[in-house]
Amino acid sequence: MDKKVRVRFAPSPTGGLHIGGVRTALYNYLIAKKYNGSMILRIEDTDQTRYVEGAEEYIKEALEWIGIQLDESPWHGGEFAPYRQSERKALYKQYAEQLVKDGHAYYAFDTEEEWEKKRKELESAGVISPQYNSITRMQMKNSLTLSESEVNTKLAVGEPYVIRLKVPRKEDIRVHDLIRGWVTFHSSLLDDRVLLKSDGMPTYHLANVVDDYLMQISHVIRGEEWLPSAPIHVLLYKYLGWEKEMPQFAHLPLILNPDGNGKLSKRYADQLGFPVFPLQWKSPEKDEVMKGYREEGYFPEAMVNFLVLLGWNAGTEQEIFSMQELIEAFSIERIGKAGTKFDINKAKWFNQQYLKAKPNEELAKLFIEDLKKQNITLSQEKAEKVVSILKDRVTFVKDFLQEGSYLFYAPQTFDQQVASKKWNQQVVEVLTAYKNQLKNLTALLDASNAKDILHQVTDSLGIKFGSVMQGVRLAITGVGAGADLMEIIAFLGIEEVSKRIDYAIKTLKIA
RNA sequence: GCACCGUUCGUCUAGGGGUUAGGACGCAUCCCUUUCACGGAUGAAACACGGGUUCGAUUCCCGUACGGUGUACCA
Structure with a gap:
């Protein structure tokens, strides 16, 4: 480059x-x-x-x-300021006038109603999409059809006008696009685009070309919806004498x-x-x-x-x-x-x-922020714990609360489907014993000893560990699916777990 | 209508004259596991159509179809 x-x-x-x-x-x-x-x-x-x-x-x-x-x-400023086209308004007119002088544009005095009328006329004559172009412009009120003195008078009295590009009647216009290669348009299909509006503002076409030139833009990367007007821009670069400085186009x-x-x-x-x-x-x-x-x-x-x-x-x-x-x-x-x-x-x-991929510490902070909006406060330490337990099962930070609601709220009701299948006498026995064993724990509760103790309980009762797990999960979380149960138990703590066990035993009926 | 742009699994795409047409999302099945998820494995799934060119076309060319954009004193 x-x-x-x-x-x-x-x-x-x-x-x-x-x-x-x-x-x-x-x-x-x-x-x-x-x-x-x-x-x-x-x-x-x-x-x-x-x-x-x-x-x-x-x-x-x-x-x-x-x-x-x-x-x-x-907002940042820069060498080519201003960067707001409304603040560059005064700039564009001279280029439009230059084009008029060079015979590549002209003044048009038609009111919108006049053009609308002409358009209707053409439509009823069978023209499918009437254009203000090399043919029709000769039937309109503009500096191509009016005498020089008429034009000057109109300009002098301040009659509203636009400046339109005088598109050549028969010419192939080639646009090079970095993505699509050469694209050719025929000028007869283009209309005489308004360059300067009657309020003195440029249209996109003029403003964009003038500014890209002045700001020394090297590549115009824009949406494909602009491809059909690219030949207008190419024409403008040519007529303004800026062909060499014309940026490269890429239509996305x-x-x-x-x-x-x-x-x-x-x-x-x-x-x-x-x-x-x-x-x-x-x-x-x-x-x-x-x-x-x-x-x-x-x-x-x-x-x-x-x-x-x-x-x-x-x-x-x-x-x-x-x-x-x-x-x-x-x-x-x-x-x-x-x-x-x-x-x-x-x-x-x-x-x-x-x-x-984000570290727990960062996710915890984001999670705490998120909770604040709902007036819930949580320590960084707790939040990190929650995040590590739930990380693999969420898509958004906001999912943590919903996905792990059982970490924050004790179950009020229980999943009936799970209850009917998994809630039984054995589970109640295990839970009762488990609760008592937890109370006797002297060490700090963590996922590892929470599991060990549960194993001891099931072993001593002669019950298969796996067969009661869903029931235990149901008692503690209210649902049949979720994160590692032992992590959940460790997070909740002995007191909370005991409370939940009591509530479950009291509430759930054995089928 | 006209002009322009485009067309590989449902979606995002790789590839490109001779390939078992590759990957990712999603989907399905299995494994892992206390469940769900994560992870792993496997699977179903595509060259729009018709003509050329060629020994051979999904790939190149031409049509057709389909889709998109544009057709403003809007950007």
Whole structure:
């Protein structure tokens, strides 16, 4: 790579950041880091009507959470500031005007109603999708059809206008894409895109090209939905005289709904019960709260790992990657071409893998935090114990409480199915004796001596250890399945275990 | 409709002119075990279709089908 690598993620602040956007940001970031380049964040807020309060802050927080560090942004500043397009507004007009001067763009004075009328006309004449293009522009009110003096008058009186790109009538436009190779579009199918809107703001097409050029962006890595407008951008680079500086393009395959039916949508995800946003998003307009992966209990490392594999693979059999490993392994060449269906199951699996890999101490802290939200307090020592007992059976930190509820609450009721099969006279005898033996214990209770004592009891009663275990488990936990019983007993302590045994014997009827 | 992009197990994918088409998630069975889980083992499961090219095509080419994206003074 001859040019310094500078990539950008350019979201528009219209709401919560879609998870697909997070993946795009991630791919950009990995390329930046891999080549010791810069990761730039630019806010594309040229549509003032769609601006949503809090969206920028959300984007910032989401990227921080996922572990993407920005080198330049509205918040970090940088050599090419400002990084908010609304603050760069004054900049764009001169480029649009330059294009007009060079004959590659023109002023158009048609009102929306006028164009709408023309459009209807064309439709009724059988045109399927009417475009403002090399044919129709000659029937409209613009600087191509009006005299110079008329145009100047209109401009002088401040009549609203837009500047449109004058797309050539017959020309092949070739776009080179790092993922797909050369893609050719014919100019006759493109319309004369608005470059500068009547409010003086640029459209995406102009702003994006101007800013990428000015900010010396080397690679534009964005979603595939942009591929159809890439020829417009290529034309713009050419007409602006920036062909040599044109960044390389990589259009990413889209993340699709689980059944492949369209781009991953919020509506669809809602139905299936998983989020589309990294963080919870509270819409300021509607009082709607949308779920976020963070709040659902996903680890950011797990999300990174999951997301990066949606459309890319290292070509090895490695599944688990740290950010650092990804930076080393990632490459645009290995990004796939086909859209990727979203599978929440895989995300859960990654979370479980990351949870298992975390030290108990850290998990305990997270667990304590989680409990605090429910006004439950637990010591670090106890929490570590809980975590070690339950670690292999949970996917999320929040699962610890539910999975191990018997560690916190004595059973009130008992699983009837287990009771009918496993609760019998022998179990009652064993439990009674076991309780007494525990009371006599002088050493500190642990899983090992808890087990030894139970063995002694069953041996002395001439009962098979295995045959009563389920009954014992039922008495102590209320259910027939769970973590190592002896660990549970040690965790609960003699007093609590005794209480539970008494309660079970009192409550459960022998079938 | 038109343009563009795509198509290997249910899903994410590896591979690529001659392979028992590999891995992961999920699923099933077995083992471990006091149960459940973890772990281990095993299994079911894929080259969209039709033509070419070729000794040979899942791989290359062309069509078809299917899917996706785009078709705004939205990004």
